[in-house]
Amino acid sequence: MSTSKRLSSAGLVPGLHRSEIMVCQYADNINSQGGAWVGGDILSYTLPLVFAQFIFIFLITRSIFLLFRPLKQSMITAYLISGILIGRTVLGRSEDFTELLFPIQGRMVLETIGELGFMFHLFILGVNTDATAVTRAGKNEILIGTSCFVVPYALCGLVVYTLPHFIFVNEVTEHCLIFISIMSAISTFPVITSLLADLNLLNSEVGRMATSSSMVCDFCSYFASLIMGFLGLSKKFNRMSIFLTIVWTVACLALVVVAVRPVILHINRRIPENGPMKETQFLAIMVLALLCGLVSEILGQPAGLGTFMLGIAVPNGPPLGSNLVNKIDVFCTGVLLPAKFAVSGLDMDLFSVGTGTAGAVMEFIIILGYITKFAGTFIPAVFVGFSVSDATSLSLIMCCKGIIEMAVFITLKENAMLTSQALGLLLGTMLVVTGTATPLVCYLYDPSMRYLGYRTNSILHSDPHTELRMLVCVHNEEDVPALINLLDITCPNRHRPISVSVLTLTELKGRADAVLLSGSSSVHGKPSPIGMKPSKSRTSDRIANAFHAFRTRNHSAAAVEFFTSVAPYASMHDDICTISLEKGANIVIVPYHKRVTFNGDVMANSPAIRMVNQNVLQKAPCSVGILVDREKVAENQAIRLGITLLRVTLLFIGGPDDREALAYCSRMTDHTHSSITLVWIRKTADRRPDNLDDPERDIDAELVNKFLSTHTGNDRISFIEEFATDAVDTTRVIRALIGHCELCIVGRYHDPNSELILGITEWTECSELGVIGDMLATTDFKFSVLVVQQLPQGTAMEHWNTLEPVGSSSRHSQSSRVFKPYSSRSYREPLKL
Template identity: 35%
Template sequence: MLLGPTFIGRSMGFEKLLFSMNSWEHVNTLSLLSFMLFIFMIGVKTDLDMIRKTGKKAIAVAIVGTFLSFFLVLSLAYAFRSHIPPSFRNRVLISTFAYRWSMTSYTVLTCTLTELNLLTSKLGRLAMSASLIADFVNLTVSAGFQSYLIGSKQKDLLLSGMSFLAFLGFIGFIVFVARPVTVWIVNRTPEGSLLDEPSLIAVIFLALLCGVLSEAIGFHTNMGAFLFGLVIPGGEPLGVTLVERLERLVEGVFLPMYVVQSGLRVDLAGLKYIMEWGFIEFLVLVSILGKFFGVLFVCLYCKMSTRDAFSLALIMTNKGILEVENAGFWLDAQMITHQAFTVLILSVIIFGGVTSPFIKYIYRPEDRFIAYKRRTVQHTKPSAELRILACIYHQENVNSILSLLESTHPSSSSPICIYVLHLTNLVGRAAAILAPYKRNKSSNLITETDHIVNAFNYFSQQNPNNSVTILPFVCLSPYSTMHDDVCSLALDKKAALVLLPFHKHLAIDGTIESINPNIQNVNVNVLHYAPCSVGVLATLSTATMSRVAVYFFGGPDDREALAYGMRIAENDTVGLTLVRFRPPKELRDSGMEMKLDDAIVDEFRRRMVDDNRVVYREEVVIDGEGTVGVIRAMSSQFSLLIVGRREGKESRLTEGLSAWNEYPELGVVGDLLASTDFGGRVSTLVVQQQTRFGAGGKGQTAGRQKVHHQRQVAPAEFDEE
């Protein structure tokens, strides 16, 4: 806009120097190519199974929101037909505007949800399902409407029929020619590999060919590229290849050129006729409000909370690059004036710029991750089933998690239920997945998830008498929102403990290596929002977990660590030592926390200690230096150390240790034990007790974090209805 006729472009000399006719041709060509590839990649990432799994709520949101907006615009345009500006007195233009602006583009919506980290949220999934349904309705209506227009211009109904048959033939070409060729190319690629360059070029060529064919039969080029992307398999290897090799170039370089091209055509100085641009803005507001209240009505009728209903209505009214593309197409076809084009582009900028930050402000999906009972190991009865959500990022995490679970001593009198969740980064797809694991019987390939589930099933078989129950799940989600799926499953399954692997582990050569730094962010977010207790397992040794120590400093996290240690103490094959760190008597507190600490330690000594396999030790230290000395001298005797996270808890016993805290998810003591400078190579389990819970609809605190919320009922398992 700054370079356009509104500001700098008003100088004819500058315009001729920077934007000659030849340069405009190059810009237009690159813009068209980039937008076509962008739409194609969105199509590849789209999961058509979303339509099959769509609930009634998504269908209602799509139909009511779209048709209410559409009929409101047409009705008011008819009611004020005598006041319509001459440049807008085209029934085809008003009808086209009404149905285009009543839609919620799946392309725009996906980009917005990705930017706001709401792709895996409940409202995000509902919005994507509704917009995808609306896009398919739009495609069918557009095909029929475009065929009618082609015939009406020539006043030949036979031509309309021929145009629609050409559309059906084009669909047949995509399904029966282009798709099989692409599937053959994908099947030739080895598992875990990207497409080679000739294969990638062939797929891009097919996408461009589909765009050209759709233009040849009277439709827009983007429609052909999008349809081709929809029918070919996403994910690995095609979707991943497009993301790795093409996405940054298209979205970071070429696509901005398309937006710049539209901005160059905006002329604010040309807004002279208030009746014309005022009427257009009036129709824009009517379409937006119709969509908003249509979606809001459906959500409130389905008894969604007011905040969620308002948020979804805002999400569905969002506008973006597809509306910019429509305005440019209408201007090129001389259906609208430059003044109308300017008003439409400004409307997209205003509504797009306002709705996104407003959605981010009012909708917080983590607010629902609140349990209304204490879900901790400490508050789980010894004879009750202990529900554990074991998160697995890679196969390397399996052995250490299974070794820890084995030491937990599952039995028929104290069973454990393990929800195994394989977490995979979402690449090459737009729709996240959180679903129960199902083996693909039609394929002979053994996936990483299959190996993980097989290992846990074998563990279950080694513990008979129904002492271990395995329920596997799969999660395909971006790292930025992966914690939402973990917390959602923990809440839905009423887990008492979430086990997370540390983002570093012991390599084959004995060094400590980082698997993926993004995993650390996931762990930190889970610790912050989990509706139950959380344990982070740092595997720094290959030794079996037969000698365990619990370092006890006091507080809710340490009590939770000791409660887990007491379950381990039930295992006759494991030795356990409780080391309680205490200041001198004259420096000790006598508050409620101290009484709670004394109560659980006394219970442990009374029930567990035999001074042989289970031992209690008390170490009196003055400061952090004394604590480090004791830990350094003792840690090498054990194969597993269990400590509380103690986030934000500074005491005399750990004074000065937080200054070198490298891993905040491990807390002060856990960070010390996992540090490469400490010298010890002992696996460490860092435990944090549940911090978010409520009762009777009133916000409660679990030791340190105040939670403000309203009572909500956990949704049914993965049901979008």
């Protein structure tokens, strides 16, 4: 056979729903086998053509995504636009382009592989979905979710029913309007959570409401989708066939729950908590996914429905859920999935879909669906107490559609329930609405605004004889010893009790929705109002047991409460700030992102944790401390037994942050097994009596004098005053601390124009530690460091004179209600000791 001859032919034949193109080609037309060297057309063979198609789709999709990313657009927008570009709207107008890269004979293979990728993508969405979340939905979520579905479904259905009585609507258009009205009410849980993840709003107040409401709406729309599917079957089969399909579908769902889920739970128990799954375990689940897809197709349902139900049966989160997501998601979502939606645009021409009366009527119903969905979300949201701005953001989010809706549109068109004109209008309107809603939500809603205005909770401006409220953040078990021993040397007692909120931070992996859990299954059982259920994690139990031991040692002076945040690192700070505001914390303690040993070796470096710390420093409604642990504070068993003293040094240069560090140090003075040295580094010019008055210097001097006069006669408190002319002298004083302390406490911010640090700032690597803190975190020093920030620079003077929130929402739910600061004093009020 000559490689230059025509290898395929096509023609129209009667199809299941309409006239279709039948392609005839040679059976061995798969591999080119070097045909290019003898003048053959490589792209006339199946395998090279599929490679070229996937490469082209991948490149154009990713290019569009990068181009529109600054406008807060997701990959769904890239899929839509790439389909429009490839289709007859733009590139498909060229017959040469279509015949070269997307010929008729090459579409079936591309669509089949795309369907396989979509099937596994739905499986991953099912794995990420926690179906039990709907049982935790409150009355507000149920109200909003139900209204979001019922209002557009009922109103659009009513209009579709009455419209033919006023204007002429042909039978085909009337049939399409029925399904358009049903689709207008859908807001799918995976789409909403994916959108919220892209916008970093998963664990925000509006994000949590949208997540729960979309789950409720999804349950309503799921039954509507089943009805829509059975209506499609009713056109082809008799009632008995439909009845048998329903019976077998229910039987298969029961089989998944009764037989398949126990096997998956057994596999889940055999995987180490933070370890990888075995190859045999992974392959077993993949075969189960293919089997569920096959059974679903046999029952007349899309293959993705079966794999999605199997995914729901898989426990989300680590270890099994996160392992499956890591192994499948990147390739299926990044390479295979775009093909399904790009090829859907090959026959779509947006320049012609809106022409004629039929197009105008269908577009009217589509727009009406979006308007009624917006109203169906906005009105109940305002009714339950959301502000207008937050209700608008929530409504825009619920109006967004994504990959699930796109797949349903395409399936309906393939089953002749929608015309090509209806599909084009649905996808085009979806592109406009979703593409416009996402940047609007970013503009209207900032989750940090509800706590940015509260800047009065600090140790310095609280009554030293009242309870000290601390929030300690734990990323893993290695953080626990240093944090607990830091709490020990804070010296809780009956006169100065402390209340500790322990927040375990877990990266969102293998699940779609961010959650905030309160309580610990091993310590106490009853969740607080902001929680959803007690934590069952083995790691969380061990962390909670360690803090429970601390509470037992200080049973009359310390209270401990436990929380777990499962959220993306990009928005994890929102949970930290929410808990600190909820509990009225005076200070938040977060671990340093590098794990540094005593010898100076860096064992772990997590840029994601660094980003969390930077966001907390910028937005926390209270003071923040970053603990750089070098295993010195953690090794305080001998200190607790009184065998040796823990030597604490406070470096005091001046400013709000140093004053906050001094206030924290004053809480340690009662600890009988610690010694505190206050090193005050002052400018040499301060010795001159004729020096101009400096209000900040006067406040510093007053606080230091108060501290020293209060602890006169305490031989565990020592004071060193050093005068420095420049940064060289400051460095000399700091280096003199080597070998003389186990913990150094220092403020974060110091005036960069001060002679004492001028020039050092050029060498700062980690700005979140400040100039001095960054120097102390280098390998030259062997002691642990606690860097304290009272307020982000520039916010002190503008917030200390008011108790009312600046720019915060007027509405706060039970899980984010706002507390008045427990103690509020003037910015310049001296420290009480």
